[in-house]
């Protein structure tokens with residue numbers, strides 16, 4: 142039997158690297174799409190591979206862009222992938238408010254270009270779309286596949302449009318295409334401007350005496366944080382199902398940004414207590430030093446207050462279960478190398 146080929150867009154990101162590692166272990170020939178960058182070229186953004194012990198010799202990288210339909214057709218023509226994992230995105234929600242057109246181009250038009258290329262050139266391939274819990278917006282928690290979606294960011298709206306494209310292509314062209322509606326998932330490979338990694342790196346710098354305090358935005362925001370390692374396994378499981386469908390992956394546990402900070406400081410042997418309210422709230426250590434303060438600059442134009450997923454469909458139909466709980470996730474991030 143010939144070796145199966147997987148194409149991962151957004152392979153340089155946290156999920157791309159975990160997924161590449163997982164697929165290589167499953168015997169796949171892994172191809173990855175990387176955008177060219179005028180400052181660093183295309184391949185200098187691949188440091189995550191080394192950090193996860195994946196050799197770049199084990200992946201075939203292609204310079205390109207999902208926003209360019211000629212490029213996506215060319216990729217499908219030359220690679221003939223059996224599986225496509227579309228992880229390419231402007232993945233930072235706050236950034237999508239500053240560059241909404243770029244967010245729409247890569248997330249929405251990019252997905253359309255890939256689906257078109259697939260239906261024309263490899264109609265029997267399988268397509269995974271990285272849909273997001275951000276699509277739910279402020280719909281009441283817990284959220285599942287049947288919850289009404291009310292996104293409140295350009296990122297969330299672009300993701301919802303891509304989600305509907307996947308459903309349309311599935312219904313209209315009978316292609317195998319799934320939406321993985323993933324709640325927040327983190328790891329030691331997380332970029333430093335997402336709140337979990339920002340806190341983890343801040344706590345480490347404070348412990349080492351390199352920094353005094355972490356400035357954060359909305360401490361009351363609540364998220365359902367899981368581990369990226371569990372979630373890429375879930376992506377793969379969705380692609381093995383008999384019938385294409387949409388699945389939520391989540392832990393079902395919700396914590397505030399404030400409690401993530403407490404847990405990270407606790408891993409470093411520090412206890413944080415909170416004083417004040419709103420913009421004046423501070424987190425103080427045992428010695429009375431302010432270690433967390435609030436900075437308005439990190440608030441979102443529109444805040445998504447509370448996400449907590451109900452992954453019972455994925456548990457029932459795929460047998461997927463997360464193996465990391467909140468404490469294990471925080472510990473793994475705190476034990477990871479500095480980034």
Ligand code: GDD
Nearest residue numbers: 232234273274275324325334335336337357358359362439
């Ligand atoms: N980034 C950041 N920085 N967020 C902060 C900060 C801060 O200093 N202070 C508070 N927050 C709050 C944000 O307002 C948000 O409510 C929450 O922390 C989480 O922010 P992020 O870690 O940036 O993640 P996100 O929830 O906006 O988006 C992530 O999860 C989505 C799934 O729901 C990203 O990974 C998305 O790509 C993903 O789709």
